[in-house]
Amino acid sequence: MLSLGNWNLPCFALADQSRNRNFVGRDHILNSMDDYLLPQETSLPADMNSIRSFAICGESGMGKTDLAIEYAYSRRSQFGAVFWLHAGSAAELMTDFCQIPGYLGLANTYSHPTPESRRKLAKAWLNNPKKSVDWGVNCRWLLIFDNADDLDVIADYIPRGGNGSILITSRSYAARDYFFEDGPGIDLDPLSTGEATALLQRLVLGADGRLSRTDQKALMKIASLSGGVPGDITRIAESIQHRSVPLRECADMFARDMARLAQVRVYTFDISRMWI
Numbered sequence: 001m002l003s004l005g006n007w008n009l010p011c012f013a014l015a016d017q018s019r020n021r022n023f024v025g026r027d028h029i030l031n032s033m034d035d036y037l038l039p040q041e042t043s044l045p046a047d048m049n050s051i052r053s054f055a056i057c058g059e060s061g062m063g064k065t066d067l068a069i070e071y072a073y074s075r076r077s078q079f080g081a082v083f084w085l086h087a088g089s090a091a092e093l094m095t096d097f098c099q100i101p102g103y104l105g106l107a108n109t110y111s112h113p114t115p116e117s118r119r120k121l122a123k124a125w126l127n128n129p130k131k132s133v134d135w136g137v138n139c140r141w142l143l144i145f146d147n148a149d150d151l152d153v154i155a156d157y158i159p160r161g162g163n164g165s166i167l168i169t170s171r172s173y174a175a176r177d178y179f180f181e182d183g184p185g186i187d188l189d190p191l192s193t194g195e196a197t198a199l200l201q202r203l204v205l206g207a208d209g210r211l212s213r214t215d216q217k218a219l220m221k222i223a224s225l226s227g228g229v230p231g232d233i234t235r236i237a238e239s240i241q242h243r244s245v246p247l248r249e250c251a252d253m254f255a256r257d258m259a260r261l262a263q264v265r266v267y268t269f270d271i272s273r274m275w276i
């Protein structure tokens with residue numbers, strides 16, 4: 001890691017989140033996130049020091065976490081520091097947040113032995129993210145609060161100043177303007193049939209896998225019946241692999257099961273569970 005002055009910058013601390021090599025679609029959302037999370041050419045100098053935010057909302061399995069991971073990896077060069085915070089519980093969040101000073105090289109367990117002292121130091125740096133002790137230039141940071149379903153858990157950790165961008169993923173649709181008035185964000189939709197077919201193809205056959213026209217049609221049929229929720233597609237792909245029957249047969253079985261479920265008025269979400 002390159003060190004500028006005293007601190008370990010740039011700093012890309014994504015914890016255990018690796019990029020999904022099978023990530024598909026969402027391009028227009030990634031681009032529109034730039035409009036909110038990156039300073040624009042027309043930004044006034046004062047804006048360069050204000051907090052920017054974006055919330056990705058949606059139901060479980062819709063791909064919120066994967067979208068945030070993809071944003072962090074694809075835009076990492078735009079930020080001096082990127083920190084991933086598991087925000088599913090107060091304990092996880094506290095643990096991750098207190099690691100920020102260590103990642104930056106601002107503190108160690110001797111200089112700041114208590115979690116509270118490291119938390120304060122992290123907050124102080126985020127509010128005034130200097131590149132080194134005596135270098136006045138601020139670096140831009142990105143803070144990702146992932147799985148922040150209980151928004152009260154993250155309330156104490158949201159910086160109000162500094163030169164940073166906050167990305168929140170949450171099942172709660174209130175996440176957009178819970179912390180920022182008229183805060184920007186998106187309610188994530190399922191993948192289109194084309195995207196869902198591409199994902200199924202990658203998961204079942206690998207990135208370079210070739211398909212016959214019949215198999216292509218079979219995957220498209222499954223994708224269009226699946227509802228397009230990426231978590232469901234992932235489970236359906238696992239099921240297809242376990243069955244080891246021709247894709248056309250799989251598609252017919254899937255269509256039959258879907259029709260049966262429709263008769264008993266069960267939501268499409270449940271089909272992927274049946275197909276594990």
Ligand SMILES: Nc1ncnc2c1ncn2[C@@H]1O[C@H](COP(=O)(O)OP(=O)(O)OP(=O)(O)O)[C@@H](O)[C@H]1O
Binds near residue numbers: 020026062063234
């Ligand atoms: N655009 C995508 N391309 C490929 N795979 C995806 C995509 N989005 C999500 N997935 C996969 O779908 C599954 C569910 O995605 P993810 O964990 O991001 O959902 P989530 O909305 O964060 O769910 P939860 O609310 O339960 O945390 C994961 O296996 C993930 O890798």
Ligand SMILES: [Mg+2]
Binds near residue numbers: 064065066146147169
């Ligand atoms: Mg998630």
